[in-house]
Amino acid sequence: MxxxxxxxxxxxxxxxxxxxxxxxxxxxxxxxxxxxxxxxxxxxxxxxxxxxxxxxxxxxxxxxxxxxxxxxxxxxxxxxxxTPLQTSWVQQLHQMALEYDVWYWGYTVGGLYNKDKWTSDLESEQWLKFGLFTEDHVKLAEIRSKLEEWGNLEITNSHVSNLELNPRGIxxxxxxxxxxxxxxxxxxxxxxxxxxxxxxxxxxxxxxxxxxxxxxxxxxxxxxxxxxxxxxxxxxxxxxxxxxxx
Missing domain, CATH: 3.40.50.1000 (HAD superfamily/HAD-like)
Structure with a gap:
């Protein structure tokens, strides 16, 4: 065995x-x-x-x-x-994605949202993961640096051009x-x-x-x-x- x-x-x-x-x-x-x-x-x-x-x-x-x-x-x-993300964090992440004009998505208990199909009612969902994507790696590094300063997120990726975010320790x-x-x-x-x-x-x-x-x-x-x-x-x-x- x-x-x-x-x-x-x-x-x-x-x-x-x-x-x-x-x-x-x-x-x-x-x-x-x-x-x-x-x-x-x-x-x-x-x-x-x-x-x-x-x-x-x-x-x-x-x-x-x-x-x-x-x-x-x-x-x-x-x-x-x-272990969901806090809704307030998702609001901030969404705002950051808009400011930097990058692709973004988020997994909730109910399904998947993205830049083309977002929701105005964040409170009604349990958010499990948030992601950002851009092939501009200077921009990506700048976003990562800002997120690291928050100190409450686990920051990883599933591709060299994205960031994936969960609660710290998850x-x-x-x-x-x-x-x-x-x-x-x-x-x-x-x-x-x-x-x-x-x-x-x-x-x-x-x-x-x-x-x-x-x-x-x-x-x-x-x-x-x-x-x-x-x-x-x-x-x-x-x-x-x-x-x-x-």
Missing amino acids: AAYKLIALDMDGTFLTEEKTISEENRKWVNQAIEAGVTVMFSTGRGVQNISPYVEDLGLTSPMVAVNGGEVWKSPQELLSR SKASGIREVCGLLGVKMEEVIAMGDSLNDLEMIRQVGLGIAMENAQEELKREADAVTASNEEDGVAKAIQKYIFGL
């Missing part, structure tokens, strides 16, 4: 292809790991609405970490915990730690795989943190190992090597 009991997978840029599909090799080896008694779960920046089709496709019943740890699910149907790592408590698994018994800075804390804190070949360089430097890219079945290759010793 493998020393690792839990595999936590980022989705975009990691488990999914660039076409947002599941490769046959990834599907095969995830199923093999589950049959061997290993729990396989998603740990993603996506909201649960955008995770569910893949969970159903794979027939997963395992826990999930959604919106970078803003929600932790005991199973696909049962919420374990939720991350995929904090979500995985909750799942470990639920399952009676130690963090040292967890493999995590990712490609972006919203994967950094989980890569650092689990027993085996694996970066994809297509990952941001900072993540690769922090990872314990690097696997093939998301287009080359990197998840499948890592499962073969670190779960089955192939």
